[in-house]
Amino acid sequence: MPRSVQHWPGGIPTSIQPHSEADLSLDQIKQEVKGWLLFVQENWVSAANAGAPSDGDHELTHRRQLVETWASATQEFRDAYQSRAPLGLPGTEGPRFNEPSEGLRYPAEALERLYDTLQPIDLGSLISIAPVDEAHAANRARWVKFVILLYNYDIETGHCLLGNHMPSEAIFNPATTTDFSVENFLPWHDLETANFRGPYMLADEHGLKTGRLTLVEYEMNGTVKESLHIRPFNMQMPYLRAFEDGAGFDDISHAQGAYRYQNSPLDMDLPIIDILCQAKEANQLPTSMAICDREQWTSDVELYAPGYLALEAQGRGGEYPLTSLTAPIGGVKKEVLNRVHDPRFTFIAPGTFP
Template sequence: MDQATRSTYQSRAPPRSSDSWFPASLSSNASNHHPSGECHLLIPHPITPHNWALWTKIRILLYNHDGEEHGTLWGMGDSCITICAPNPAGPNPVTLEGGGYNMWAYVEAAMFEYMAMTSSGSVVFHNWESGFFADQETLETGRLVLCAFGNNGGVKKSGRIWPVFTKDVFNLMTGVGKDVEGLIEGDSWIFDEEAPPDDMQKPILEIMATLAEAGFFDENGRGEEAWRGDIESYAPGYLEMEEEGGGMAEGYEHGAFRED
């Protein structure tokens, strides 16, 4: 379709017979509606055992380990996690760049309720999400991506954030209504400096100790034995499997994670 054709879209389109701009038969349903969540995993598929083991450690860090609260950092249980499986004809992995995530979530899935076309032929999204993402760099360094989208689906602003800081940011986003772009630009949770390579291949307790020494974790000074108890509560059997695997629990079943 050329620009001239797009420019005449409004004059060529027939009057609407309903409030919706598309036929009711094209409404989204269970077959094309992706599960919603607050943290989206964007890594190559099929997921390798190595990446699965790294992702398991990220998930453990998305639970409370401060001794004050129990369960996931955002209080949403397992529903806070979404694994973005690429479409067979689409990019693998799903990416944030170039509007890739919103293309995957809405355009490729033909979820017309969440998008529209302007008179100039541009696709806009009226329910675009801003939130946390885990990509390959996340698995290697432990830092999530906090991302703010524009209504064209593109990335307006993004930054890296340690999982432990996402609790405060999430509360500011959802409870206070803070603008995500402003949080990325103006607050001290976002870190752009590089993390040591292969850090996440260490055993999870060593990772926690490193974060605690850097002041990013366990402000109450609970220590390793308390963390060990937390992990066993949230992910039963994980530590034993990790020890057997030399620091990597490649076969850990995520269905064993607590939902609260």
């Protein structure tokens, strides 16, 4: 069953604030959180012991209660836990794959049914933080184009985000914020659900207008650490560096497709093929894309989003159902190689040598 959006009733309490320090070492973080981890361990009440149904609501509500209690408590109350909490609380230490470092893991009982109450988004996909429902028609039309432009428009078929071709849409809590910004994404993702775990690819409203997603990394207190603005069809190499290789932002910013001159603003109100052609005319495309043309890109869009161009021609591109997007086999050579020769590019077939 799909997960539903989780909003903290009444909005995130104002007593819950980010840590004043953004740049702490791992040892400093362990020292800062040890009292909180002990508080969670000693005050966690399972659904069975509370006589509550095992439907996930108890765990979500209980996590929120603990967060609010700790945040609104007196310093004397918190110090009482901090002073007797050991570093590496039993049950929180020992490295495990894809989990926080030793001494930072929550007690296992506090992680029960956590996945069931996470926000319904895929962190490996593009996430819209702008409203893109039917009530926001202009945003919706740009969003559909944006998502389609994440496919490969060079000499091979595929998707820039590999298998993550279906995007996600964040629905912010109006009781918490009406500012659909990059800065407010992490509170929605982690604080609304009191997420006791853990670069994101986000598209805000300005990004939808200018055709650039924001690849962002946050500090441990939720403030933005670093960010890059990248056109969707340029994301293949930056995505591999960030999500497959785990590279830092300096390496990502020097990946093919991430350079600033390749990512100036686009006019996302143009027809989708015109967006690509305009970027080609401005000499802003990587070589493997620049040898392609309107005819090839028209075939590409029909392959990736069957029926979209017909709807767009009627002024109804925003009505295109994203569930109709395809997952084509990657790496298939395109027809353009048989009809276009570009002196900047030499195609070498597999198994041959120049």
